[in-house]
Each structure stands twice: as C-alpha cells, then as structure tokens.
Amino acid sequence: MELFHSRQSYLYTPLEELSFISIDTETTGLYPDKGDKICEIAAVLFHQKRKHFEPLGFFWYLINPLRSIPEETSQIHGITDEIIKYSPSFTDIIPSFLEFINNSILAAYNSDFDMYFINKELQNNGSEALSNPTIDVLKLARGFLQLSKYSLENVALNLNISFPQGLMKHGALGDAITNGKVFCTIITQLQSMGYIYLMDILKLLGEKRFEHQEMVIKITDAIFREKKLRIRYLSLQRSISDRLVLPKKIEERNKEYFLIAYCYVKNEERTFALNRILSWEIIG
Template sequence: MHSPAPLGLEAGARMFALALLLGSVRPGIAAPAFPEFPYPATEKVNRLTFTAFDTETTGFDPHGDRIVEIGAVRFSLGGEIVATNWLINPCRHIPRYLKSVHGITDEMVRNAPVFGEVYPCFLQFCKGTLLLAHNAGFDVSFINAELQRAGLTSPSLPVLDTLRIFRTWYPASPSHSLPSLVKWLRLPHGRFHRAGNDAYYVALIFRRYSAGQLESLRDLLSDAGERVLWISPQ
C-alpha cells in the first residue's frame, strides 16, 4: 500500500484554515500561512450576505478556454436579491456547439470588456459576502486561470459548492443539476446556461431550504462536506 502523497503547501494551509474554523485544530500546532476565512463558524446564517455566481465559457479547459460571461446575485435569507452580469470578450472564437448551449455569440462579445476590466467590478459587487457556485470547481478554476493570465492580484475569496450542499439538502431529487433541481422544486424559470440566470436559480434554491433550517455557518460548512474552494491567483 502506498502512503498518501503529501499535500502541497497551499492545499495544506487551506485544510488547516478550515480545521481551525471548525475548531478541530489541536492546541500547540503551529499554523501555516493561509487565507483568512471572513466569518467565524458560529456566525448565524441569517446574518450573512451571500453572492451566488456563475460563468459561461468558450470550452471546458481553464488553461486553454476563456470566460465569456459572469453572472452574480447578492442576497440574504430574508432580504432583497440584487443581480448583475457581465459579458466578456474572450479574445478568441466561441465554438459553434457552445453557442447552442449558452447562446452567446462572437458578435455579442466583440465590443465587451476583457476579463481584467470586469473582475474589479465583480470584486466590488461581492465585497463582504460569502460566495456560492454550483459545481464550483469549474467556475473557480476558470477565474483563477483568468487572473493568472491577466497578471491580476486578488484577495483570496472562499467559495462553497452548492452542488455538494444541494445533494445534502435535496436527497430525493433525481438529479442535482440546476435545471433538474429548478424543475423538481417547481420554481419559475426561464433560460438555463446563462450566467445571470443560473446564479439566480442558485440563490432561489438556497433560500428555499436554508430559511429556518440552518443555524450557523458551521452547519452550512458541514452540509458542504467541509470543503472550501478559493479564488486566488496563486
């Protein structure tokens, strides 16, 4: 039997950060450098503000493909929902088969700003909120690749994956894709696979369950499988 491969410094630091947040670090262990989680585990969920976000892209490889749209929806459990989205010029052709998925064409993004111009606006919109994304690894990997490509700096932003969370909350659903969940929950909907719409569906599904069901951030992290992803150009 092979021993597990050692964690890289960054991965180890982030696991330590989550363990510290959850109160499972033994006294006397020296803490490595890690991004600071913005809220204590005891924070009441109904006092938090969230931003659900989604991306649309030119393909599925974050190192070779580009983001063409970011949608974001800021909300709290009992407050208003504020939505926005940005079309982004990927500086490359959008494949025909993906145009049929998200409907974004070369003409639509020809005069749009590039990622480096949009990202500061996204940061400002998300400021002071906890980020959510469905199948978050996809969106986070693309944003991190774009940050590196553009040579941008960014604060390290924690992201919770609602695919994991919704699997915990809605075990009877036959599928946990956003279209399936929206239809299974009989929520009003329009087009899927546009970033603004999909971020809005995440917010609706999240609010439907969590109001009155969750007490603290610790509960939410547990439902997320105690897994936190990070937007970070490092």
C-alpha cells in the same frame, strides 16, 4: 487583499442573517488550461431575510474572450462571436468585479468549475486568486435532496423555484439568480431542522477544506507565482520548527490536505499536513 480577518467570523454567521453572492459563468469550453475563456459572468447579491429571496444587487457582463467560441458551445448558452464582438474583455471588468464581491461569501453550482475559470483569468492578469469562502450549492443539493438528477434546472423545479422570466436558460445571469434562490430555499429548510450557523452546513457536507480554505487558496497562488513560503510546523513528534519551502502542490488524502514542497532546511522534497502548519507567510 486580505479578506480573512478572522476565520471564525464567517463560519459562525447565523443562517438567518446570511448574505452571499451567487456566481455563474459561461465559457468557450471546459478547459481553461487549454485556452478556454469566460464569455459571460454574473454575480448576484442575496440576503436570507429578503422577501421571496429577491436579489439585492447585480453584476453582469458579456465578455469578449479574445478567441472564437465553438459553434457547439454557442448552441448551449446562445453566445456567439458576433454577440460579444464589442463586449469588454475580462481584464476590463476585473476592478468592478472585485469591488462588487469584496469579502462576501460566494455560492456557485459546481463551484470548482466557475472558481477555477475566474481564478485563472485573475491570475493571467496579475491578480491574486479569490480567497472568499465559497459554497458548492450542487454538493449541498446532493446531500439534502433525493433526486434522480441534480441539474440546476431539475433542483429548482423540485423546490418550486421558477427560472427568471425574460432570461435565457444556461445564461450566467439567469443561472446565478436561480442558484441563489435554490441556496436560500435549502438554507430555510435546514433552519427548520435545527441548523443555526453556516458552519453547521459545512459540517453537514463534511467540508474540512473550509478550515484551511484561505491557506489552500493563497498557497495555490504562491505555487502559480513560484513564491517561497516560511512556515512554522508541528511535527508528529510534537516538535516545532521553522522551515523555508518552495511549494509544489497541495494534495487531498482522505479529506485531509497536505502541502508538497521542497524544504530548504532538509534539502529535499517534504510533505506537510496543513492542520499542523502553525503559521505561514509568502516570501517575496
């Protein structure tokens, strides 16, 4: 599923025309690598021009994680084993979830947490990790607002945003709606300060990773699947070479990204700067 026909297309979206999907999850715990699963997911469509930032569309499910939910976790989000007994599994909702988000820009509060859980669930079901551009609204709030604490609830309160009536606090749907309204409100204030494009916000956050986001996500997926890559690489000496590599991991060093991979040309592990990879493809 190719979602990036042009890397520039979303970066230079005018903020006044921005549409995005706000995502939130509730889980059985904090560690997907240790077996924790999603037990609720919500995705809410917003458009910046919408009056009062009212949502345009919803995707929401309670999810049966096919494992028990610890009592201490249930006390946070209110979801118990009994509540989700007859709910669909994540496998069941994948097709409709992917159809809903399509190639949209995503926004989440502490996005690394939600996206790691979602991508883990997708990969466990044989699907690719999402390559949608994703914005961390928590990071944006920290860079834009001077507050004593940056919980979603406190940020919303500071921006005079009310939590949706009738929905449970710390529930995925209420948090996704609130997160979307927080993002819209901050965008509006940034527009008044002269910010025009989505790229302006990313520069404000120092988000160099967005320049290589598709590559990072796709290569991470290749690592998970133990797939090889064919890359064309520009060395520090300005020479260009074609390499067949087995990717091992991606590292961030001083806000730059590097691929650690076994190189079949040199027959040893090598490090490749992502900003010097001229082209790449996954083999197999």
